[in-house]
Amino acid sequence: MIREFLIKNGYTTTLNTFDKECKIESGITKMDIIMQLGMAKLIRRNNESLKPLSSMIEILVQYLLNKKAYLESLTIATKAEKIEDIPLREEIPYEPT
Numbered sequence: 001m002i003r004e005f006l007i008k009n010g011y012t013t014t015l016n017t018f019d020k021e022c023k024i025e026s027g028i029t030k031m032d033i034i035m036q037l038g039m040a041k042l043i044r045r046n047n048e049s050l051k052p053l054s055s056m057i058e059i060l061v062q063y064l065l066n067k068k069a070y071l072e073s074l075t076i077a078t079k080a081e082k083i084e085d086i087p088l089r090e091e092i093p094y095e096p097t
Contacts, residue, residue: 001033001055001057001060002018002057003015003019004019004030004055004056004058005055005056005058006018008054008055009054009055018097020023027065030056033056037060039056039059039060042059042060042063043056043059046059
C-alpha cells in the first residue's frame with residue numbers, strides 16, 4: 001500500500017529509498033490486500049465517486065476519518081441507545097473435546 005501511494009503521487013526518490021531499505025519480496029498482489037482487509041466495497045465506492053482517491057492507503061485513511069467523525073458526532077444519548085440495541089448473546093456452553 002505504501003509503494004502504491006508513493007508511485008501514484010510521484011515520490012520517486014522516496015520510493016527508491018524505500019525499496020533499498022525494504023528488500024522483502026512477496027507474491028502479494030493488490031487484490032490480495034483488498035480481499036484481506038475487506039476493502040472491496042470501499043474501492044468500488046471510491047471508483048464511483050466524482051473525485052476518486054488514487055491509492056488504497058488514501059481510501060482507507062479517508063474511511064477511518066469519516067468513521068471517527070461520525071462516531072464523535074453521536075450524542076451520549078444516541079450512543080447509549082445504540083449500545084442498548086445490541087442484542088445480548090446467550091451463553092454458549094463450553095464442551096471440551
